[in-house]
Amino acid sequence: MSYLDILHQYWGYPDFRGIQKDIIESIGAGKDTLGLMPTGGGKSITFQVPALAREGICIVITPLIALMKDQVDHLRHQGIPAAAIYSGMHRDAIVATLENCIFGRTKLLYISPERIGSDIFQIKLRHMKVSFITVDEAHCISQWGYDFRPSYLLIADIRKLVPHVPVLALTATATPEVVDDIQDRLGFKEKNVFRMSFERKNLAYVVRQTEDKDAEMIHILQSIPQTAIVYCRSRKRTKDVAQMLTRQGISATWYHAGLEPAIKDQRQNDWQNDRIRVIVATNAFGMGIDKPDVRVVIHIDCPSSLEAYFQEAGRAGRDGKKSYAVLLYNGNDNRILQKRIEDTFPPKEYIQTVYEHLAYFYQIGVGSGAGCTFEFPIDKFCTTFKHFPIRASAALTILQRAGYIDYEQNPDTKARVRFLLNRDDLYRLDALSDKENEVVTALLRNYGGLFSDYGYVDESYIAQEAGLDRNQTYMILVNLSKKRIINFIPRKNTPLVRYRSDRIDGADVILDRSVYEDRKEQFVKRIRSVIDYAQNGRICRSRQLLLYFGEKKSADCGQCDVCLSHTDTDDSAIRKLIRQQLLELLADGKRHHVTEVRRLNSNWDLAGEVMREMVLEEEILMEGSYLLQP
Template identity: 45%
Template sequence: MSSPTLEKPLPIENSTKPAEVLKEVFGYSHFRDGQQQVIEQVLSQRDALVLMPTGGGKSLCYQIPALILPGITIVVSPLISLMKDQVDALTASGVAATFINSSIPREQLLNIYRQLQDGKFKLLYVAPERLMQLEFIDRLHTLNLSLIAVDEAHCVSHWGHDFRQDYRLLGQLKTHFPNIPVMGLTATADIATRADITQQLNLQTPYVFRSSFDRPNIRYNLLSKYKAVDQLIHYVKGQEGSGIVYCNSRAKVDELSFKLAKQGINSAGYHAGLEPEIREKIQRDFIQDNVDVIVATVAFGMGINKSNVRYVVHFDLPRSIESYYQETGRAGRDGMPAEALLLYDEKDAARIRQWIAMGENTERHDVELQKFAAMEAFADAQTCRRQVLLNYFSEYSGAHCGNCDICVNPPKRFDGTIQAQKVLSCIYRLEQNAATQYVIDVLRGKSHKRIVEQQHDKLPTHGAGKDQSEAHWHNVISQLIHQGLIRIDITQNATLKLTEAARPVLKSEVQVTLAVPRLALETSKRGKNDKRHYDRVLFAKLKHLRKSISEQDDVPPFVVFSDASLADMAEYLPNNSSQFLQISGVGKTKLERYGERFLALISQHLETL
């Protein structure tokens, strides 16, 4: 793998406005929520922490300032493949970008250094371990730096789900470059992780932007495991386009990829036990649309910048909501309809808890167990799944999404106000200093040693819930967490805390509706998830042309145009360059490179109608 050849970059003046760069370079007419504010703050030399969902447009928050600011922008990226995909996409849009990693031969590396000295590049992608080498830091001091962007910034935090030791050193950047703004970007960070990112990166009074974590184009589904391999094969055969299937072990990856292939499904397996050359080839084949389905462990990881993944299946339960959210977020990055399917078995959950307990890093046991408990609660939920995800990230929402299995096939509901009040009152009387199991023990009237010693058997709420089972109260508490009435504080031994939303419930000013707990979730009803009206036949022809061009140019198909751009073409049917420029994702460079061929195909298609 090598860094791309430097092409003539688009001329960008320092006086250029962000909106002009957005349209002329990237082909978009409007900023997404928060992008413009972040860009303006960074252009004013302010540190920033950006929380946006996968596919939410985080990269433009540093790519547009990089093109406007006079010097070089350093982008810290965790994986080689991710760097290459991002640089490929930038190069296709006429942006002077490159990367430095272990795959680059020394002679080529020296050439990149010379070009950096000459100001030939606007963006340089680099891994954290190389960035923090003293020799590399010294080299950066000779360059005109304008901005440092730390992607996947949750990796710096002890509270994060994907903590990496190499990221810890990034806090020294402010010592080496005190006058250079630093931007941290992540799609997955709860309250504790956000605060820790700010501290660990040593951000100085940063501008913090948190967009909605919602990915409305993704439909969330859950099925209880029953003949799981058959379920998977049936599901995949009913899908179109690219998909990812995540498993928790290498053996299962090998088994499933073999069984899918045996059923005639164009699939491949990917895990860390394969030779690096084989892993790289499989990943490139998937990105190039030569393989439809990848069965993988989480080693497939953050290196997936493929925008046209249409579905993600979790064959096993992930260890955290953050992991699940990030991995499902690899579907539908282009904004087109996508699906996430979780196959759930309580026995899998028991095994995972055991694996966590056997882990070598004892300092993280409690954190990982608590994060996994939240993932289990998601799987057990009988309230809107999108609501569960959003509330986990403190984006409290009372509205049901209408695009998950629970909303499509809702469970029976009842007035749960009294039961909610029992739980909330018990938490309050325990001074918000007890974890879930202890709260349930008090509610059910248990009199074990700790309850008696603390005189909690004298509380009015002791025994108030003895008419219901332990499993029932676990479910109720999970629902109240999902509805934003309770939060779990993982920094204080997973104690339950009341939110402001709990106050009117306790005062009987607000009614709480709960779902009747049920032992088995039914298969979700499949419905149309794409409400757009475009010519499907033309769309298929455009995909074929895109594939041909991508092979000629040796770039992934989505680098040429995203599925969303092709859908726009198939809907609005542009017939000249001016109209083609109005298509989302079409900038000046892509018009010049590809416009003529796509316009010709659209014209030919219309002649056949």
């Protein structure tokens, strides 16, 4: 079956888009391939189609657990055998999944980068017939990238186990330097890159200089009364902003990595299904989220890199309709961004002091501690030794890069369950609902020893076995705990610290150039690029972003704040465009609310001015808050 036939049969699309076909034919020919595709460019098609065309199994490495679960469910619904392995799964379930891959019952196996280093995966991999390996979010392997993840470095080791298997690397954000680094670190046999333009013609990039960010944000959300994302830097700020918007009559909620999994799922679902209009979030939100009708993404705080900004802003307008990405900026942001450099790369002497204090905290003597793992209550640590959490966390991250410790800031610690009733009493219970019985049955069928001691359980797996969703399962486990049938300890995100080698004296901690100076230099460049973008009112915003990612041949977008400002002295052309857009809007003979006028053009003030002029000239009529043809 041809690639096009597979596309028709399983996805129903008439043809491939952009560079999809080029990438598919390259990996299909057994060549190591790097695909650069913007958010919404259809990355999944580039590995799912050739996976079905080639004999064997495609290994898909991705850090996005929510995305892998959604894609596996979607593929299975289409009749495509797919599976996933991620942190928190029960060992028996992992073994069964890997055995199915060996026996050829699976075409695509999604796996998190942390799991590929496990002995069980590496042993089973040797017995699989692998067609190719896909590396999603491939920029995470580059130490020059904005989102480097050490676990990605294990992929090079995996290639040694299956040396003749090609690799397909995919990313939506990579500078020219990172593009080269990805290919080097993945061991490409030869350079092979396919680039799709990152230009988003339907997305207007806007920087709003304002001293009152809250007021400007409210103005924007009232002018564009549709689905929106507001990005903040801190967890506390997400709650404050969401509550402020709610008080202003704007439907909003907040989201960050510290929320309980069930709460995060519920809020994401509420927003995804339009029960909530605005989600105020940290950068923990958005990866793998596919909501095409987001009309505006607002950054109330500046991100630390243009890579992060481009990816987050790119979540607007994925349906191809006119949308906005707005960065709110003022004089304080410059100072805040500069301070971020000091917080992210504190002095070496400070890092050595944190290493010493860590040993005091856990009472680890010189020459001992290797392999020991501890829960790390960072607030208690900082209170004890008078550290600021942001700086202390940065110091621990640098110590991890230097190889002294492992520092997991958001570990997916598994939930634990223990039955409080004995087996006979449990079977005599007749007051449980059908759903509660399903959960109890799933626990008994899949986990042993829960009557004598606590056992680690995977809520998602229980939900799957019980035929429920994760939110239902979580609440049922809580209720069973309240009824004193089980004791349920939910999973938590307390950071973990593990000593990779015996403790040494703090003064002997060595931070070489590749760990500290080189990475600091890259971070400073990224911060500088954000400041330059926000302050540069001469060059088109879209061109600035595209140039950063290596696209030199691009034209002015004609819709960002910079392009529109160039016509301020003689705005007849843009006024004519707005007038034409307004007449086209009313051509259907229906009444349209005045807020729709503001969405016609990113120069909202000028659009309102043109509308008022046309009303005075009786070219259009206004009835209350609605416009119509005369």
